[in-house]
Amino acid sequence: MSGLDFRAVPVTVAGRLPAIPSLGSPAILVDLEYADPISTDAAPIAGQVWLSADAPPDVTRRLAAHGLTVTRDQAAAQVASRLDRQGAAVALGYAALVAVLVVLLAAGVLVLTAAAGRDRQAEDLAALRAQGLSRGEVRRAALWAYPVLVAAAIPAGLAIALAGWAATGWALPLAGVDPAPLPRPSWPGVISLALAGLALLAVLGGTALLTGRRTLRRVR
Incomplete structure (x- = not known):
């Protein structure tokens, strides 16, 4: 040197x-x-x-x-503040907004799906109730049908997201068009995935429970 x-x-x-x-x-x-x-x-x-x-x-x-x-x-906080105002960091904020909109869209689709089949499901449960099915069984069938589907769909959705990241994540300009040659995370962290799964479970699971309650009110 x-x-x-x-x-x-x-x-x-x-x-x-x-x-x-x-x-x-x-x-x-x-x-x-x-x-x-x-x-x-x-x-x-x-x-x-x-x-x-x-x-x-x-x-x-x-x-x-x-x-x-x-x-x-120059302090590290000053550098971080400047980088947070650049295009790559701002774009990540829009990606988070898109994720929130997708979750809300999924919740809306769940509500529409449940509403479309609510009359038929209520008739089926009422018929089974008339044939001797206990009130507890009817309650579990009405309340937990969609939450179980949500619980099964969330891991599948996260797996599909990881597959999509593996296919396209390398091309995303997370550090700008001409990034510095510094090592960057190549995969989402475990904590991020866990938080995303819990958020999905809270929003979609709560929506599924509310739709199940509406179905249960129609069962005589």
């Missing part, structure tokens, strides 16, 4: 990264403590100093006392 005096310096690679943040690839990360002593004829050079969260508040003054001129300081 090239030292602070621009002379070639032999190094031992301690580890490899896909890219160095804000520098991309190829780039080299070396501790300033090691880079400074081996530079015998250093010229002015621009560089970056990375600070951890527990850095003292007067760190810029301390750096200046050691001969470093600070031209700009």
Whole structure:
């Protein structure tokens, strides 16, 4: 690598990264403590100093006392706020909105399906009730017919979503059209899938229970 005096310096690679943040690839990360002593004829050079969260508040003054001129300081929160306003992050918000609309559409289809078959289902349950079927059995059949279908459909829907992600997720510009060469999540997280499944179960399961109650009111 090239030292602070621009002379070639032999190094031992301690580890490899896909890219160095804000520098991309190829780039080299070396501790300033090691880079400074081996530079015998250093010229002015621009560089970056990375600070951890527990850095003292007067760190810029301390750096200046050691001969470093600070031209700009930037916090990780500022970078995150700027990235949140870019197109890729905004597009993810629209994707979440589409997901909510799809869930509401599925709930509406469930209501319409139950309403279309409610009269026939109520007649069938009333006939079975007249033939001796207990009230408890009628109640379970009316209330839990659609919730059981919902419970079976949610895992199938998540599996189909994962299959669709496997087919198209690699092409989605989650980090912009020209993303930095940094590793990004390639699959939805387990927690995200669990939260999505619970949300679907709450909305569609609740809708199914309400439609079942309406059917039960028609059974004499």
